[in-house]
Amino acid sequence: MAEEEYGEAVLAIVDLVPEGRATTYGLIAEVLHEQLGRGGPRNVAAVMAGHGSLVTWWRVVRADGTLPAHLADEARQAYLGEGTPLRPTGAVDLAKAVWLPPDIHSSTP
């Protein structure tokens, strides 16, 4: 159970990512692991695969700023429209565009 809760949490964080920025599966997974006690980049990806269409999925990239082949093409257009810093390789320049997810473990009273 609680798959929805995990999914909601993932979608919520993704929805919080500001324009022109991006975050990684690992970071989201790490924060969720603090909140829900379970975590894994694979699971975050699994949620995105199922509910990704409901959020700005292109703002979530892999640890090196790249994205799977079937998404890179569409994500690229989104990045151009939002002004997300990209690398010559077509990947997101995480050095500038990285966005740290809200660490509720320390921010929330």
Add this chain to the structure above:
DNA sequence: GTTATGACTATGG
């Protein structure tokens, strides 16, 4: 209960 799979990550060649 066991096996297979995945929008992942880190390390080694």
Add this chain to the structure above:
DNA sequence: GCCATAGCCATAA
């Protein structure tokens, strides 16, 4: 710089 392997976590069959 790119390709292959190992490890990890949860879901689905």
